[in-house]
Amino acid sequence: MKMAHTCVRVKNLEESLNFYQQAFGFEENRRRDFPENKFTLVYLTLPNDSYELELTYNYDHEAYDLGDGYGHIAIATSDLEKLHEEHKSKGLEVTDLKGLPGTAPSYYFVVDPDGYKIEVIREK
Known part of the structure; x- marks a missing residue:
């Protein structure tokens, strides 16, 4: 077995597509209209x-x-600080860099148009 996908329900499809494409570089793989x-x-x-x-x-x-x-959902990046600054410069709603208790900063959250929080973590 393997993970297949994660579903997020959105109120404005174009706004959400734009967010995920601009913030993280997602690409549309397929679309099913009903x-x-x-x-x-x-x-x-x-x-x-x-x-x-x-x-x-x-x-x-x-x-x-x-x-x-x-x-x-969580997305890993090799340059956490750079992506954090990019998200801030794009005017996205982001938290400060954070770490688990007693650890160096290793993640932050960015909020999508529907209010979902996406965790951005340092790639291991």
Whole structure:
């Protein structure tokens, strides 16, 4: 077995596509439209990675209530500080660099248009 994809429900497909493409370099891998059922699925991948992020767009749906149980997806980068500065310069909502108790900074979070928090971690 292997992981296939992670689904994120979005209220504005184009805004979310733009965010993931501009913030992280995701590329649209495939798209499945179901107009009769009023939803579209867009599968994104990072270059050289087959794991997919599925954006699910349900037509005419208002913002989703994320509640307090949502975890997060994590994206690893070889240059954490550089990407952190890029995200800040693009005006994205980002946290300061953080570390687990007693450790050096190794991650931060960036918030997507729907309020999902994406953890950006230092590649091991």
